[in-house]
Amino acid sequence: MDLKLYNTLTRKTEIFEPLQKGRVGMYSCGPTVYSHPHIGNFRSFLVADLLKRFFEFKGFKVTHIMNITDVGHLVDDADEGADKLEETARKQKKDPLEIAKFYTDSFLQASKLLNIKPPDKYPKATEHIKEMIDMVKILIDKGYAYVVENNVYYDVTKFANYGQLSGNTLNDLNAGARIEINQEKKNPQDFALWKHDPxxxxxxxxxxxxxxxxxxxxxxxxxxxxxxxxxDIHTGGEDNIFPHHECEIAQSEAASGKKFVHYWLHTRFLLFDGEKMSKSKGNLYTIPELIEKGFRKNAIRYALISSHYRQNYNFTFDGLKAAAQAIDKIQQCVLRLTDLGKTGKQGEIREQLQDLAANCLTEFDAALSDDLNISKALAVCFDFIRQVNKTDDMNSTEAAALLDTINKIDSVLGVLEADDNEVPANIIELAEKRKAAKLNKDWKAADAVRAEILAQGWIVEDIPGGGYRIKRGENA
Ligand SMILES: [Zn+2]
Incomplete structure (x- = not known):
């Protein structure tokens, strides 16, 4: 089945044709490691992960690269303001590399929590300075870039297609440009390739x-x-379209003389409770913060992938609870099928069940092949589960085949793989506190702690011999 994707470059939904049969080369703009990545950043990373998993579901071999920006990303996303990383380094009185390492680890940890498949490589900007210098040299040699006072700028008027991705024309941009333009630049829209700043x-x-x-x-x-x-494909958030991706095209195509990227995919912003996310509103939640609040990591993943990438997604705590319930439905079905697979009698698969499984996979494929129509794909998944739940007297072969179908779907959704049984550290701490209170025969304190644990969505049960067991409550 052909995969259709909306290409920001052509503003059309197009059939994906890889450069090499059966293979996909995909680049995703990764994090700038100057602060903890928040749910808004992760929506874009998860769309890349969903797309990559879906390519693999369709049998493609994907090479996926996601960069780590640890220098050069200025506050205004162009040539103004401090380097984001330096700003944090100065504030925290630390070395920029120390800052980069700390927030790269934070990003990798949260990616793992969300069950994001690691790309083939996470190249760091500071480890590729030579490659950048080489490309800047080519751009100067070819007349696309110029040097002024130890700075190198790209001359946007030399690249005829500048503006093709964002739709910005130089005339429009110049009209909106601020008066205090950098005097070194030949044109207000020229951008820095190499910066001198003692x-x-x-x-x-x-x-x-x-x-x-x-x-x-x-x-x-x-x-x-x-x-x-x-x-083949370059992904990013909608805020990357201009200037970042527009400038990437100008640089890469001028340097190589080739078409840079065939399909550009951009994820729309995430809203929090209907509002734009911002530091001042205090709603830039990180993944660990949400887990601390008692939400399950696979519910966060599910919520963040559950709406179409070209629509704004309104993130709410209620949405997370609904996501957890949706996952429970899948998990209950998986448990039943696993059990029947072990205990049921062996036998033939009824044709009707064979069709049910095959149709489910075809429809799931069709939904996501339509520019990643995730709502439709999830509807197909839950319709399948409803049908399976209605089926009695299953033999073990049938149960195994239906379970295999769910696993194939989850190879794309990735919500069952994420282990959600890990008990958060603060809950273990509370359970220990309760144990100590019980040892002191302070029953009142022990009960109070138990209630506190319950309020956070966990249940602590005593087991014979004096120990305890913690399990997930209804609302976690
Ligand atoms: Zn980038």
């Missing part, structure tokens, strides 16, 4: 003196190193 904490030698790379050149250099100058 105060910057991270510096490298280059043919243009000491300095550091611009954010956009990082992704052009790293994507071409690992995927080639021309590859």
């Amino acid at each position: 105060k910057h904490l991270q510096q490298w030698d280059s043919p243009w003196g000491k300095g550091f790379p611009g954010w956009h050149i990082e992704c052009s250099a790293m994507s071409s190193k690992y995927l080639g100058a021309e590859f």
Whole structure:
């Protein structure tokens, strides 16, 4: 079945045609590691993960690269403001590399919690300075870039297709440009490829003196190193379209003379309770924060992938609870099928059940092949589960075949794989407190702690011999 994807570049839904049969090269703009990534960042990373898993479901071999930006990403996403990483480093009085390591670990941990399949590589910008310098040299040699006072700028007027991705024309952009433009630039929209700033904490030698790379050149250099100058898919958040991805195209296509990326996929913003997420509103939740609140990690994953990537998703705590209930439905069906698979009699698969399983997979494939129509795909999944739940007298062969169908669906959704049985550290702490209270025969305190544990969605049960067992309550 053909996969259709909406391509930001052409503004059309197109049939995906890989450059190499059966293979996909995919690059996703990863995190800038200056703070803990929040749910909004993860929606975009999860869409990339969903797409990659779906390609694999369809039998493609995917090479996926996601960069880690640890230098050069300035506050305004272009050439103004401090380097985001440096700002944090100065605030925390730490080395930028220390900051980068700390927040990269935080990102990797949260990715793991959300059951995101690791890309083939997470290249770091600071480890690819040579590749960036090489690309800047080519751009200067070809006349697309110029040097002024140890800075290198890209001359946007030299690239005829500038604006093709975002729809921004240079005339429009210039009309909206601020008066206090950088006097070094030939055109207000020219952007920095290499920056000279003696105060910057991270510096490298280059043919243009000491300095550091611009954010956009990082992704052009790293994507071409690992995927080639021309590859299939580039993903990112909608905020990456301009200037970041527009500039990536200008750099990469000017340097290689080839078409850079065939399909551009952008994920729309996440709203929190109907509002834009922001630091000032205090709603930039991180994954560990939500888990601390008692929400299950696979429910967070489910919620974040459950709406179409080209629509804003309104994230709410009620939505997380609904996601947990949806997963429970799948899990209950899995438990029953697993049990029947072990205890049921062996036998033939009834044709009707064979069709049920085959149709489910075909419809699931059709739904996601339609520009990742996840709502439809989930509806197919739950319809299947309803039918399975209605089926009595299943033999073990039938149960195994139906279970296999759910597992195939979950190879894309990834919600059953995420282990949600891990008890959070604070709950274990409370259980220990209760145990101590019981040892002291302080029954009142022990009961109070038990209630506190319950309020957080967990149940603590005593087991013979004096120990205890913690299990998930109804609302966790
Ligand atoms: Zn990027």
